[in-house]
Amino acid sequence: MKPYLDHDALVAGLVATGLSIPDREQAKVQLQKYGYHRLSGYRYLYRVQLPPEQQDPSSRRFRSKEHVPGTSLGDVIDLAEFDVRLRCVLASGIEDFEIRLRTAVAHVIARRSELGHLYVEHLDEKHCLKRPRNSSKTSHEIFLQQVNEATALAHRRNDDFVIHHRQMYGRDLSVWAVVEYLTFGSLIFLLDYLKAEDKRSVANTFGASHPAQFVKWVRAIGTLRNDVAHAVRLFNKPLKNEIAIPPRSCTNTLLTETASHLRVNSTLPESRRPSKRIYSHSAVLSYLLRSHPAGSEWWKEFRDVSSTFPRHSAVPLSPEENMGFPAGWKNDPLWN
Template sequence: MKAFRTYEEQVDLLAGRGMVIGDRVKAVATLRRVNYYRLSGYWYPFRQQVSGTRVDDFYPGTKLDDVVALYEFDARLRAATFSVLAPIELALRALLGHELGSVDPCAHLDPDHLGPTARSGNQYHKWLAGYHDELARSREDFVAHHHDRYGGRLPAWAAVEVLDWGGLSYLYGFAPRQVQDAVADACGLRAPQLASWLKALNLVRNTCAHHGRLFNRVHTITPRLPKVGVHADLDAVSTDWSRTFGQLTLVQFLLDRLQLGRTALLPAVFKSYPTTVQAVPIAHTGAHADWQGSSTLWSN
């Protein structure tokens, strides 16, 4: 097991590995508010590579101030992303609840009113058990009202309000195709495309909610995109769609198509990228040098 080190000893360790510390008092204060191992994820790109392996020593000229600048940018990006995902989630809840309710007020409780995915395997039954757990934990007034008046059977348009993003994504997958199509059409997408976007953005949201490193993450779900020629603003974005800039382009697109506003927030955060950190350029996010001028989705 590694030995315990005081904040001052942690600073000495970094200095011994070649990091330029600068103001030691400021460095100790930084380590008091940001855990050493959390910050280590941001200095990882500054560690020297020897025969393809990262070693402990830093490249010459590595500054703690640059590492902190990346950390603070990432914190702004997480906060902004979480903020703009909220109205998208609420809009999707409203759309899905409305369309499911038009099939049957309690379609979400009866697989016979849902699509074939709800009637194969055990995923729907696991989702339903999770839904009932959320319902039991809820302290919302509308839940208590339906419990008192209707025995706790929430209609679809109310039930969606107790679901988190993951639960909502699963319910969308269980929905009949005509319901999926109606919701996807409002987003400017086809149903399979929206399904993949919901899964991808659920992981982005979870990264933000759990304070994970976002700016240079390689995401595990690559979204399904419309064919070239369907959306010129989406076509104009040149990126690796598994990188954060690509995933956040999905957010910009949905904000625009659902007419939710706030499309200027993420571009404003990207403009604040610490360009003085030459060892880790903005390309690590998946954004090209002309990221702002390439598409109207990012030109705010």
């Protein structure tokens, strides 16, 4: 395990490996702001690549500690700050999508019953009555535990509409109220438990033809939501979920060019595939928002932020090379 080093020693170590740091005091401030470990992820591509015979894939050792001549700490900070802007714009888009999804799911259930989420006859019974591996409870019973936790949270918070609901109708919250307190993960469970025709209705609302594919997209967005909330680095990093856009999975053509881009590059090593990078997830999010009846101009925000990617001459980094963006992506109708 590496030993602890104070900020002076950390800065000295960076200088010793060829990173240009004109102002050491300011460098220490940046280390206090971002952390040495976090900045290592942004420094990685600025380090000199080892000759093939010195590389060790088993320990993931492909680069030396030395930095490419001409690289400065400012270059690294620029990348980190771009990533902050990217996470902020994604957080905005994901929040918008999440609110619309909660509304759509609650609406199709409420048509059957105001408390339809509590009873399997209003959901996909076969799916609800399955027992997960190593569990004595059905999937719906497990989900009800999550509903009970959400309901208890609602009553503890004592929001005005919860007080009114309790006084007028009792402790159980109607589906349009309880979805406001479900975690995003629980909301995905509820989406997946919908009757086939209800799930298709929700999927169609967001421009998705196939409910199963729509649920996969929502799961990918849910994982990205957690990454964004925990300030996970998005630059030059493969994401957990791989995005697929099968033929005839969309009700309009806005994802056509993205689908082609993913298909052409599907034979790359998994970690380098665009389907595992941030562009594919952002494209699907933009598609779902734009295809919704309310429409969306979030695509403009994403395009503008992505256009601020820092360009440095020492190492030719780019969204296309490092984040899965296709060449000429700004000309895609999805971003216009």
